[in-house]
Amino acid sequence: MAVFKINVNGKMQTIDAEPDMPLLWAIRDIIGLTGTKYGCGIGLCGTCTVLINGVAARSCQQRLEDIGAAKVVTIEGLAKTGLHPLQKAWIEHDVPQCGYCQTGQIMAAAGLLMQNPKATEQEIKDTMDGNLCRCGTYVRILDAVKSVSKGSK
Amino acid sequence: MNNLSRRSFIQLVARTGASFALGSFALIACASPKSSREQAKGESFSPNAFLKIDADGACTVTISRSDMGQGVRTTFAMLVAEELDADWTKIKVVQAPGDSTTYGRQGTGGSSSTRGMNKQLRTIGATSRAMLVSAAAKQWGVDASACKTENGKVIGPNGKSLGYGELTTAAKAIPVPEAVPLKDKAAFKIIGKRTNCVDSTDKVTGKAMYGYDVRVEGMLYAVCLRPPAFGATPSNIDDSATRKIAGVVDVIPIPSGIAVIAKNTWAALKGRDALKASWSEANAAVSTATLRADLKKAVGEHKEIPEGGKVIEANFELPYLAHATMESLNAVADVREGTAEVWSGTQAPDGAQAQIARVLGIAPEKVVMHTMLLGGGFGRKFSNEWIMEAVDLSKRVKKPIKLLWSRECDIQHDSYRPMSEHAMKAAVDASGAPTGWSHQYLQAPGRNGGNYGNNAYLPYDIPGAGMRSGGTGSPVPTGPWRSVEHSQIIVANECFIDELAKAAGQDPYEFRKKLIKNERLRKVLDSAATKAKWGETMPKDMGRGIACFEGYGSCIAHVVDVSTANGIVKIVRMVAVVDVGTAINPKGVEAQIQGAFMDGVSTALKAAITIDKGGAAESNWDGYDWARMSDAPKMEVYVEDSGASFGGMGEVGYPSAPAAIANAIYAATGKRVRKFPIKLEELV
Numbered sequence: 035m036a037v038f039k040i041n042v043n044g045k046m047q048t049i050d051a052e053p054d055m056p057l058l059w060a061i062r063d064i065i066g067l068t069g070t071k072y073g074c075g076i077g078l079c080g081t082c083t084v085l086i087n088g089v090a091a092r093s094c095q096q097r098l099e100d101i102g103a104a105k106v107v108t109i110e111g112l113a114k115t116g117l118h119p120l121q122k123a124w125i126e127h128d129v130p131q132c133g134y135c136q137t138g139q140i141m142a143a144a145g146l147l148m149q150n151p152k153a154t155e156q157e158i159k160d161t162m163d164g165n166l167c168r169c170g171t172y173v174r175i176l177d178a179v180k181s182v183s184k185g186s187k
Numbered sequence: 188m189n190n191l192s193r194r195s196f197i198q199l200v201a202r203t204g205a206s207f208a209l210g211s212f213a214l215i216a217c218a219s220p221k222s223s224r225e226q227a228k229g230e231s232f233s234p235n236a237f238l239k240i241d242a243d244g245a246c247t248v249t250i251s252r253s254d255m256g257q258g259v260r261t262t263f264a265m266l267v268a269e270e271l272d273a274d275w276t277k278i279k280v281v282q283a284p285g286d287s288t289t290y291g292r293q294g295t296g297g298s299s300s301t302r303g304m305n306k307q308l309r310t311i312g313a314t315s316r317a318m319l320v321s322a323a324a325k326q327w328g329v330d331a332s333a334c335k336t337e338n339g340k341v342i343g344p345n346g347k348s349l350g351y352g353e354l355t356t357a358a359k360a361i362p363v364p365e366a367v368p369l370k371d372k373a374a375f376k377i378i379g380k381r382t383n384c385v386d387s388t389d390k391v392t393g394k395a396m397y398g399y400d401v402r403v404e405g406m407l408y409a410v411c412l413r414p415p416a417f418g419a420t421p422s423n424i425d426d427s428a429t430r431k432i433a434g435v436v437d438v439i440p441i442p443s444g445i446a447v448i449a450k451n452t453w454a455a456l457k458g459r460d461a462l463k464a465s466w467s468e469a470n471a472a473v474s475t476a477t478l479r480a481d482l483k484k485a486v487g488e489h490k491e492i493p494e495g496g497k498v499i500e501a502n503f504e505l506p507y508l509a510h511a512t513m514e515s516l517n518a519v520a521d522v523r524e525g526t527a528e529v530w531s532g533t534q535a536p537d538g539a540q541a542q543i544a545r546v547l548g549i550a551p552e553k554v555v556m557h558t559m560l561l562g563g564g565f566g567r568k569f570s571n572e573w574i575m576e577a578v579d580l581s582k583r584v585k586k587p588i589k590l591l592w593s594r595e596c597d598i599q600h601d602s603y604r605p606m607s608e609h610a611m612k613a614a615v616d617a618s619g620a621p622t623g624w625s626h627q628y629l630q631a632p633g634r635n636g637g638n639y640g641n642n643a644y645l646p647y648d649i650p651g652a653g654m655r656s657g658g659t660g661s662p663v664p665t666g667p668w669r670s671v672e673h674s675q676i677i678v679a680n681e682c683f684i685d686e687l688a689k690a691a692g693q694d695p696y697e698f699r700k701k702l703i704k705n706e707r708l709r710k711v712l713d714s715a716a717t718k719a720k721w722g723e724t725m726p727k728d729m730g731r732g733i734a735c736f737e738g739y740g741s742c743i744a745h746v747v748d749v750s751t752a753n754g755i756v757k758i759v760r761m762v763a764v765v766d767v768g769t770a771i772n773p774k775g776v777e778a779q780i781q782g783a784f785m786d787g788v789s790t791a792l793k794a795a796i797t798i799d800k801g802g803a804a805e806s807n808w809d810g811y812d813w814a815r816m817s818d819a820p821k822m823e824v825y826v827e828d829s830g831a832s833f834g835g836m837g838e839v840g841y842p843s844a845p846a847a848i849a850n851a852i853y854a855a856t857g858k859r860v861r862k863f864p865i866k867l868e869e870l871v
C-alpha cells in the first residue's frame with residue numbers, strides 16, 4: 035500500500051491503495067464517485083472513460099502510480115455548473131436507453147471535442163467507435179455529438 | 188373494515204395474477220401500512236401503492252416493472268399521468284422493491300409489461316382523478332360533473348381552480364368510486380406524444396444508480412473464480428498467493444466457484460486471478476463441433492410435401508449467443524439476523540424477494556429487495572443466481588457483500604441463447620403458389636419434441652405448413668434471449684420464404700404480400716416497401732432485402748440495404764415500419780427498433796459463443812464482437828399505429844432484422860446464407 039495524492043475534478047484526493055490499482059477502482063471504491071462505470075476491465079469498451087489533462091483515457095488502464103500531477107476529470111466534474119453542452123445534447127436527443135455506457139460515451143466525446151472542436155462526422159465515428167453501446171443508441175449519440183461539434187452542423 | 192380477510196384477498200389476487208379490479212384498488216389502500224402512515228400525516232394523498240400526490244402537487248408514480256433501457260419507467264408514468272390529467276412536469280417516478288404482495292407480478296420480460304398493466308395503470312389514474320374532482324366539487328358545493336381537469340388542476344364551473352396538491356387532504360375522505368370510465372383515445376394528451384425518458388438527466392450526469400454503485404457501511408467486495416468448463420468442480424485449491432495480496436480478507440468456496448472477499452474490487456479481482464485450483468474433467472469433450480454434429484444427427488424425416496412442383500431444401504445454423512449486458516451481473520447484499528436488504532438490477536425482483544426469504548428462512552416482509560436500474564437485461568437478469576450468491580456470502584461473512592461478476596464471468600457463465608439447427612423444406616406449384624412447408628427446429632439443449640405441430644410461426648397462408656421442435660443434450664446453460672425462440676425460428680423462416688419466392692419466380696416482397704394473413708402485417712410490409720423504394724435497381728455490389736414479423740401484439744417489416752464491395756459486408760440503410768397497436772411513446776418505440784436492429788447487425792455479422800473443451804471460448808469483447816458506431820447504418824423508423832390495443836415492443840424489433848440482412852446479402856451476391864454469423868466466403 036502507498037499513499038497517492040491525485041487531482042480529481044479540481045480537488046486533491048488522498049488515496050491509500052496499491053500502486054497498481056486502476057484509476058477506475060480508486061475513483062469508484064475509494065473516492066466514491068460512481069458515475070464512471072466498469073464494462074470490461076481490458077480497455078476495449080470505453081465505459082470507464084475519464085479525462086486526464088483534457089485527453090480521453092480509459093481509467094481501467096491507468097494505474098494509480100502513473101497519475102502523478104495530472105488532472106483527472108470524471109463525469110461528475112465535466113460541467114463546472116449546470117450541464118455541459120454534450121450533456122444537454124444527450125438529453126435533447128434522448129440518447130440514453132439503459133444508460134450504463136453513456137457517461138463513458140460523453141467523456142469520450144468531450145475528449146474528442148477538446149482536441150478537435152470542429153470534428154467532422156467521420157472523425158466523430160472514428161473516435162466514438164471505441165465506445166460500445168449494447169443498447170445500440172449509436173445513431174442518436176452521433177446526432178448529439180454532431181450538434182455540439184462546430185465542424186459538422 | 189375486516190383487515191385480515193381483505194389482506195388475504197389481496198394476496199390471492201397477487202398470486203393468481205388476476206388483473207386489478209377496482210375492489211382491490213381500494214383494498215390496497217387500506218392494507219398498505221406505508222400509505223396509512225402517510226394518510227395520518229395529512230400531507231399527501233396515496234390512494235394506491237402505485238401513486239402518491241403531495242401537497243406541493245408532485246405526483247409520484249411507483250413503477251413495478253424493471254427498467255433495462257426499454258423505458259418502462261417513462262411509459263408507465265405516462266399511462267397514469269394521462270388518466271390523472273396530471274401536469275407532466277410534476278411527475279416523479281420511484282422504483283418498487285420486489286414485493287408481489289403489494290405490486291402484483293413484477294417479472295419483466297416477454298414484452299408483456301404494457302400489455303399486462305396498461306388497464307390497471309390507467310384505472311389508477313382515472314380513479315384518483317375522480318376522487319380529486321369529487322373533493323373539489325364538495326369544497327365548491329357544485330356537482331362533480333360540472334368540473335373538469337387539466338394539467339394537474341381541477342377547474343370548477345365558476346372558473347375557480349384548485350391544484351391537485353391543494354386537494355390531497357380532502358381527497359382522502361372521498362370513498363373510492365367504482366368503474367370510472369377511461370379516456371377515449373381521441374382525448375389523449377400525453378399518451379402518443381414523443382416524450383423524453385424520465386431518467387435522461389440522471390443517466391448523463393452519473394447520478395443514475397445501478398447495483399454496483401450502491402455503498403453500504405462496512406461492506407466487503409467479492410469476485411468469484413468460476414469453472415473453466417460447465418459443471419466442473421474444483422479440488423486442490425491453493426489460495427496462498429491470494430491471501431498475501433493486500434486487501435484480501437478471505438477465500439470461500441461456494442457451489443458456483445471460489446469467492447475472494449476483499450476490501451475493494453481491485454484486490455478481489457487480483458485475488459481471484461492468483462487462485463490456483465484443479466478442475467474436474469466435466470464435459471471436456473464437448474465443443475461446438477460435437478454439439479453441431481449432434482444437432483445434425485437429430486434431423487429426421489420432413490413433414491410430407493405434396494408431389495409435383497418445385498421443391499427446395501436448406502439447413503440453417505445459428506450459434507449460441509451471450510447476453511453480454513453492458514452492466515455485468517452484480518448485487519449488494521446485507522444479511523442480518525432475521526432480515527436482509529439487497530440491491531440489484533433484476534428482471535424478477537418479486538422472485539428474488541421470495542427466493543431470498545426462502546433460503547434465509549425468514550418472512551418475505553423481512554427482505555427488502557431494491558430494484559435498481561438495469562444496465563441492460565435482454566432476458567439474462569431473470570434467474571437471480573448472482574443475487575443468491577451475494578446473499579449466501581453475506582450470510583457466511585456476516586458483513587454486507589458487494590459482488591461483481593467480471594466481464595469474463597459474465598460472458599463465460601451466461602445462460603446463452605441456445606445453438607440451433609433448422610432443416611427446412613418447402614414447395615411451390617407451377618403457378619408459384621406454395622404447396623407445403625416443413626421446418627425441423629432443433630436446439631442444444633432441447634427436449635426431443637416428436638410430432639409436427641401446425642404452428643410453424645408463419646404469418647403466411649401455406650397449406651399444411653408444420654414445424655417440429657426437438658433437441659439434443661448439452662451441458663451449456665441456456666435461457667431466454669431477446670425474443671427467445673423467435674430469435675431462431677423467424678430468422679430461419681424469413682430467410683427460407685425468400686428462397687421459396689425465388690423458386691416461385693417471384694419478387695420476395697410481392698410473394699410475401701400475397702400470402703400474409705394478418706392485415707396489420709400486410710400494411711407494415713407495404714409501407715416499408717414503399718418507403719424503401721423497393722424495386723429500384725441497385726448499384727453494383729449492393730443488395731436490398733426484406734423481412735417481416737408479427738408477435739407480441741405488434742407487427743414490423745424491415746428493408747435493409749447492404750454493400751458487399753471489397754468483400755466486406757456493410758449495412759448501408761435500414762427502413763423499418765412498426766405497428767405496436769397504440770404507441771405510448773413513439774420516441775421510445777423508435778429507440779427500441781433502432782437498438783434491436785443493432786442486435787440484428789451484431790448477431791448477423793459478428794457475434795457467436797463457441798464451445799471449446801466444455802466451456803465458452805470467448806471471455807470478453809475481444810472474442811465476443813459486438814457492433815460499434817461505424818456498423819450502424821442510416822436508420823429510418825416509422826411508427827405506424829393501427830389503433831389496435833397497446834402491443835409489446837421490447838423484442839419485436841429483433842427477429843426479422845438478421846433475416847433482412849441475409850436477404851440483402853443474397854440480393855447483392857446471388858448467394859444464400861446458411862450460417863450465422865455471416866461470412867461471405869461461406870455463402871452458397
